[in-house]
Amino acid sequence: KTPLKQAATSQSVLIELQPDCQPLTTPPKPKEILPADPWTPTSNLKMLISAASPEIRSREQRRELSNNTSEVLQAKHCLQEHLSGDEYEKSQPSRKEKSLGLLCHKFLARYPDYPSTAENNYICLDEVAEELNVERRRIYDIVNVLESLHMVSRLAKNRYAWHGRHNLSKTLQALKKVGEENKYTQQIQMIKKREYEHEFDFDGERNEEMARSFGSNEHSEMSFVELPGMEFRAASVNSRKDKSLRVMSQKFVMLFLVSTPQIVSLEVAAKILIGEDQLEDLDKSKFKTKIRRLYDIANVLSSLELIKKVHVTEERGRKPAFKWTGPEVLPSIQDTKLETTSTTCPPPVSDSISSKEQCSKNLFPSRAKQNFTRHPSLIKLVKSIENDRRKIQSAPTSPVKISAITDQNLSAFPSKMAQVPTITKHQLEGQSKKAKEMKMKLSRSALERNLLSPEVVRKPEPPCTAAPSQLSALTQPRAVCPPSHSSVPPAILPHTHSGVSYAIYLHPSQAHTVTTYSPSFMLQPLPCANVTGIKSINSKALNKITTEEGDSQIATDDPTKSLTAKERPTIKSKTSSQRCLKRSQALQENNLIKRYRSDEESLDTSLTFFPSGYLIPLTQCTHGNKAGFSDKEKAGICSLQHTTYSSPIAGNPAFHITPLNIMLSPTSIAAAPVLSTSCLNSSNTSSAQNPSSSVLNFTLQHVGLIPAGVQVPANPVLQHVPVSSQPENVSHSSENLNLQEEKVNKNILQFLDCGGLSGKYSTAIPLQQPCVPKEPQEPQTVTEHFFRTPGGPNTVPSLSANSDGTNRISPGTLYIPQRKLEVSED
DNA sequence: TGATCCCGCCAACGT
DNA sequence: ACGTTGGCGGGATCA
Numbered sequence: 001k002t003p004l005k006q007a008a009t010s011q012s013v014l015i016e017l018q019p020d021c022q023p024l025t026t027p028p029k030p031k032e033i034l035p036a037d038p039w040t041p042t043s044n045l046k047m048l049i050s051a052a053s054p055e056i057r058s059r060e061q062r063r064e065l066s067n068n069t070s071e072v073l074q075a076k077h078c079l080q081e082h083l084s085g086d087e088y089e090k091s092q093p094s095r096k097e098k099s100l101g102l103l104c105h106k107f108l109a110r111y112p113d114y115p116s117t118a119e120n121n122y123i124c125l126d127e128v129a130e131e132l133n134v135e136r137r138r139i140y141d142i143v144n145v146l147e148s149l150h151m152v153s154r155l156a157k158n159r160y161a162w163h164g165r166h167n168l169s170k171t172l173q174a175l176k177k178v179g180e181e182n183k184y185t186q187q188i189q190m191i192k193k194r195e196y197e198h199e200f201d202f203d204g205e206r207n208e209e210m211a212r213s214f215g216s217n218e219h220s221e222m223s224f225v226e227l228p229g230m231e232f233r234a235a236s237v238n239s240r241k242d243k244s245l246r247v248m249s250q251k252f253v254m255l256f257l258v259s260t261p262q263i264v265s266l267e268v269a270a271k272i273l274i275g276e277d278q279l280e281d282l283d284k285s286k287f288k289t290k291i292r293r294l295y296d297i298a299n300v301l302s303s304l305e306l307i308k309k310v311h312v313t314e315e316r317g318r319k320p321a322f323k324w325t326g327p328e329v330l331p332s333i334q335d336t337k338l339e340t341t342s343t344t345c346p347p348p349v350s351d352s353i354s355s356k357e358q359c360s361k362n363l364f365p366s367r368a369k370q371n372f373t374r375h376p377s378l379i380k381l382v383k384s385i386e387n388d389r390r391k392i393q394s395a396p397t398s399p400v401k402i403s404a405i406t407d408q409n410l411s412a413f414p415s416k417m418a419q420v421p422t423i424t425k426h427q428l429e430g431q432s433k434k435a436k437e438m439k440m441k442l443s444r445s446a447l448e449r450n451l452l453s454p455e456v457v458r459k460p461e462p463p464c465t466a467a468p469s470q471l472s473a474l475t476q477p478r479a480v481c482p483p484s485h486s487s488v489p490p491a492i493l494p495h496t497h498s499g500v501s502y503a504i505y506l507h508p509s510q511a512h513t514v515t516t517y518s519p520s521f522m523l524q525p526l527p528c529a530n531v532t533g534i535k536s537i538n539s540k541a542l543n544k545i546t547t548e549e550g551d552s553q554i555a556t557d558d559p560t561k562s563l564t565a566k567e568r569p570t571i572k573s574k575t576s577s578q579r580c581l582k583r584s585q586a587l588q589e590n591n592l593i594k595r596y597r598s599d600e601e602s603l604d605t606s607l608t609f610f611p612s613g614y615l616i617p618l619t620q621c622t623h624g625n626k627a628g629f630s631d632k633e634k635a636g637i638c639s640l641q642h643t644t645y646s647s648p649i650a651g652n653p654a655f656h657i658t659p660l661n662i663m664l665s666p667t668s669i670a671a672a673p674v675l676s677t678s679c680l681n682s683s684n685t686s687s688a689q690n691p692s693s694s695v696l697n698f699t700l701q702h703v704g705l706i707p708a709g710v711q712v713p714a715n716p717v718l719q720h721v722p723v724s725s726q727p728e729n730v731s732h733s734s735e736n737l738n739l740q741e742e743k744v745n746k747n748i749l750q751f752l753d754c755g756g757l758s759g760k761y762s763t764a765i766p767l768q769q770p771c772v773p774k775e776p777q778e779p780q781t782v783t784e785h786f787f788r789t790p791g792g793p794n795t796v797p798s799l800s801a802n803s804d805g806t807n808r809i810s811p812g813t814l815y816i817p818q819r820k821l822e823v824s825e826d
Numbered sequence: 827t828g829a830t831c832c833c834g835c836c837a838a839c840g841t
Numbered sequence: 842a843c844g845t846t847g848g849c850g851g852g853a854t855c856a
Contacts, residue, residue, distance in 0.1 A: 095854050098832065125845090137834070140847055157840075157845065244848070266829095289849060295831055320829065 098134075100296055104142050104303035106132050111162045121162035123152060141245070145300035148224070148249035172257060172329040174225050179254030184272065188259055191271050225250050248273055248290075249297045256307065262324035265312050266294050298322050 096102070107128065115121045125143070129136040143160055146152045150167040152160045179185075224247055251273055255264045270290040301307045306326035311318045 095830090095832065100831075135834075136845085137847075138832085140845090144847075285850080291829095292831065292850075293848085295829090299831080318829095 099299065100138065100141060101299035101303050103132060103134055103138055104300045107139070107142050108303060111164060113165045115162055115164045115166075121164070122155070123160040123162050125158045125160065141296050142300055144245040145249045145297050146304075148246040149253070149304070149306075151304075169327060169330070171225075172253070172327065173331070175250055175254045176257035176329045176331075178225055179251075179258040182254070184251075184255055184258045185260075187272050187275070188255065188264075188268055191268050191275075245293065245297070248293055249301075252294060252297055253301070253306070256322070256324035256326075257329050263310060263312065263321050264324075265319045265321035266291055266298075267319055269294055 110128070110131075111121060111123075123143070125136055125139050129139045132139070143152055143154075147154065147160075150171045151164060152162050155161050252264070252269055255269055255272065256262045270287055273294075274286060274290050298307060298309070301322070302309065304326070306324065307322040308325045310321050310323045312321040313319070
């Protein structure tokens with residue numbers, strides 16, 4: 001130790017003497033060179049990488065670069081030896097060159113994003129470590145994070161299997177779900193609120209307070225989330241109870257997936273992660289350590305291009321944060337069992353179908369146990385037990401995934417409510433994002449919407465006000481695709497981002513939805529009264545995000561400003577409105593919700609909501625890249641997640657509609673037409689937007705999305721009060737569900753009647769964004785809309801009632817005074 | 827400075 | 842007993 005350290009310390013000096021930190025002799029070099037020179041190249045590589053938009057680069061490119069660079073570096077090395085002195089120093093592997101991120105890049109370069117099942121994608125840690133010329137310890141860091149994403153799985157000692165990104169979307173879905181169940185959104189808001197309240201002191205009583213508040217909801221300890229097919233194989237092998245890095249990684253990802261602007265600051269993440277296990281001792285050292293770990297994880301995730309570093313600037317200063325740049329996570333479509341619907345269709349993806357249930361079970365298995373073990377606070381334990389009990393009660397027997405796990409579920413009611421806004425945010429946000437993302441969201445949102453709907457319903461209670469959340473939910477429903485421009489059936493468009501294609505059938509009614517779907521919409525409360533759903537949601541909205549790419553600009557201006565004026569007032573009202581919920585209604589809702597919840601799980605697993613748009617699996621890509629897809633590309637067409645869906649009816653996926661195209665920026669209704677046009681066009685159809693209603697109806701009915709009698713209007717766009725909700729009813733078998741849905745629908749309708757979507761939406765922001773995203777890379781194109789509501793960003797509207805007794809957020813409190821945040825990329 | 831985070835000690839585990 | 846994993850945090854670098 002000492003020696004090494006000293007070496008490190010006196011590096012500069014020593015280094016000069018001994019270039020590689022190794023013995024003076026040259027020997028080491030040769031080896032290094034051959035394999036893949038780890039360090040030297042890195043600096044150059046890094047430079048290059050940073051220079052180029054990181055996201056874009058393909059792995060191959062990286063490889064090339066690395067190789068080239070390595071060679072170059074080697075050359076350098078030689079030179080260095082001769083040089084000695086300053087120059088030499090310069091060339092020395094700087095710390096950066098040894099960074100975990102770089103190492104991870106190298107690591108990833110060794111394996112294809114979408115490996116074919118056939119090839120043996122085994123990873124031998126020793127070999128890798130050797131080849132990359134790093135201590136094994138470092139490899140563990142990488143592998144652990146990859147494992148958390150199910151990109152690799154441990155087979156045995158020293159041996160891992162490489163899965164690449166095939167499971168990524170599923171994993172993300174699962175994580176998102178878990179995150180939602182854990183109320184991460186709320187937690188985040190709470191933390192922010194706290195921060196705001198106590199500007200500075202970080203530790204201290206406040207923490208306790210926080211912890212306490214959290215405590216109830218916290219379920220925190222979830223264990224590792226597994227996927228169906230991905231269970232840890234040799235149990236014996238992975239007995240390590242502590243999978244903290246893995247678990248941390250998953251939680252960290254969850255935070256992104258759950259927050260609306262998908263930006264998470266390290267500080268918040270650390271607090272939440274700490275909070276989960278030990279609220280009590282939130283001491284600095286612990287916090288610091290957590291942060292360190294988060295950096296490790298963040299580096300790997302960055303290498304995977306799932307996140308990128310940004311800075312959030314508040315009054316206090318700049319805080320490091322990361323922004324999700326990964327794929328939008330669909331609501332668990334798979335979970336929902338598209339299969340069900342798609343009977344006709346080709347078999348669903350292998351895993352998705354069979355394993356879903358399994359997944360769930362694994363998600364949060366024995367958290368109590370584990371937690372207990374680790375951080376045995378009796379209190380906590382008790383709480384968790386209670387929670388579990390509740391879960392059990394509420395939760396259906398079906399071992400459904402995640403939901404069961406979470407304690408929060410218990411409190412589901414409130415929590416979900418809270419979540420609603422969150423979701424909305426996401427969706428909204430999505431708009432700004434790349435088109436691809438948008439499309440993803442659409443599909444996702446649809447699902448979510450369905451799920452949420454019950455909750456949504458309850459919100460409307462307040463007299464005129466439509467809860468923003470509700471609105472959002474309604475509106476969001478993404479998807480609508482005008483798809484059809486003509487007739488037809490679902491088209492499948494090539495997905496930009498992930499390469500996934502979906503056929504989306506939209507309910508005409510939903511069409512309008514699409515339009516709506518924009519963040520802007522959130523801000524504006526359409527409705528009847530003062531609703532605004534957004535604000536709270538947007539806590540972050542406050543922030544500005546600045547990206548090199550120019551996000552900043554966008555963020556600064558757009559949506560926010562325009563909305564602001566209107567919004568602010570609205571926001572307040574919203575809050576109040578929430579508070580005002582009538583109990584009776586609330587109760588009803590509660591019941592409804594509860595019921596819903598109970599069913600929900602079962603549904604989740606089995607079912608399917610096809611809210612506005614549903615996806616039908618077309619084909620599945622096997623793990624291999626068969627289909628001729630390019631594979632490596634980010635696009636990763638084949639990934640499981642990206643299942644392709646075909647129309648039930650025709651079964652021919654002749655057309656592809658990319659969700660993206662469909663989605664567009666729904667910002668304003670007014671815009672909608674435009675969107676549709678442009679988007680559609682892009683997709684290739686020049687035809688008018690009117691889908692043939694008959695076809696749609698037929699399709700929907702056929703699929704079971706809508707009752708036989710129901711007809712969907714042909715022209716979705718601009719229709720305010722379509723039948724919309726119906727689709728939700730869909731094929732689900734559960735009775736309860738149907739009942740609930742009906743209620744929901746009613747509510748929705750009421751809501752709509754109130755004036756709902758129409759007017760205000762139209763007001764919304766014009767859509768500027770291109771419907772079709774081009775390159776995935778250009779995130780910037782997408783405007784990120786952050787809303788800065790004067791009032792407060794973080795307010796969570798939903799929280800008025802705490803059924804569980806916890807309190808997490810009281811309505812009033814949540815409201816966070818505005819702070820300005822800026823996000824900037826480095 | 828504060829943000830990053832490399833490095834490697836050493837404990838927990840497995841075999 | 843020894844090898845593998847990986848938590849952890851000192852302290853070096855970077856910005």
